[in-house]
């Protein structure tokens with residue numbers, strides 16, 4: 407299982423239950439990486455999408471305690487149920503896509519984290535753990551900085567030295 411996100415210089419990932427940046431090159435990377443795969447999210451992230459609808463062309467699993475089951479995505483009501491659901495898929499094809507609470511819950515189980523670093527301050531109110539200070543994660547790959555839509559971004563891959571199994 408992997409996590410995928412973009413963050414600002416302070417590892418901020420969101421503001422007012424929305425994203426801080428809309429950068430086409432990052433969105434393209436996210437879409438190409440996750441299409442055809444399984445994406446795992448918390449309830450707030452689903453609600454942050456247009457009309458609260460899941461992502462197209464992906465199996466969407468949402469951890470949403472107390473919510474009813476629905477047709478357009480797989481709703482699970484507890485972490486135990488989430489883990490049983492995730493186990494049904496090939497772990498290489500499962501991406502944790504947020505938000506802050508979901509990332510924190512599953513980070514130890516992720517073998518890799520794909521981070522698009524944006525060289526800006528987004529005044530976030532939601533944060534990801536600073537992997538540059540992590541004991542478990544190390545920076546395995548990093549692109550050259552790319553200038554796009556007025557931002558400087560870098561695609562980075564962090565790897566987990568000690569991935570936990572379910």
Ligand SMILES: NC(=O)c1ccc[n+]([C@@H]2O[C@H](COP(=O)([O-])OP(=O)(O)OC[C@H]3O[C@@H](n4cnc5c(N)ncnc54)[C@H](OP(=O)(O)O)[C@@H]3O)[C@@H](O)[C@H]2O)c1
Nearest residue numbers: 411412420421423424425448449450451504505506507508
């Ligand atoms: N930069 C990025 O790449 C990126 C990606 C995704 C999201 N985001 C941002 O992240 C922010 C949202 O973060 P968030 O933490 O509020 O959202 P979240 O993780 O999507 O949703 C949190 C909710 O999910 C459920 N949940 C998550 N983990 C749980 C656990 N271990 N046990 C039980 N329930 C759990 C709970 O639902 P209930 O409250 O219903 O019980 C919880 O309140 C937004 O600003 C969003 O835009 C950024």
